[in-house]
Amino acid sequence: MHDKNHTLSQETKDCIAECFRCVQICEECSDDMIGMDDSGDSQMMADCIRLCRECADICALAGQWMSRSSSLTNKVCGLCADVCDQCADLCEKHASHHALCGPCAEECRRCAKSCRQMSRTSTKAA
DSSP, rough: OTTTOOOOOOHHHHHHHHHHHHHHHHHHHHHHHOOOOOSSSSHHHHHHHHHHHHHHHHHHHHHHHHHTTTTHHHHHHHHHHHHHHHHHHHHHHHTTOOOHHOOOOOOOOHHHHHHHHHHHHHHHOO
16 A cells, blocks of 8 residues: 655655656667668667667656655666666667767666665665
8 A cells, every 4th residue: 555645755756867867868869770870780779779768668667666656666676777787788889870879878877876776775665
């Protein structure tokens, strides 16, 4: 049952904001790559588009679940951190081919750090 008097901590609010910033840049990055002239590795580009979309999806879910104080916050934030790290790794490799991949990787790293901390905090509170 949800505690109606529960207010979100500042740490949770900050993590939610990080998640939604990551959603925005991942969506922008992946959309911008669609139809781009491929002068590099087409498989890497396809993988990058897919992973950016998956990252945006899990970040949105993490932000939603934290916003409703889900008892599963620690699990979704842990997964979000892992996906953000994978997205950042691939975007860093692809950054020389696409201008938004560098900023996307940076935002993914920030989100991963915040979600990883939230995952640890939520586990202790549970």
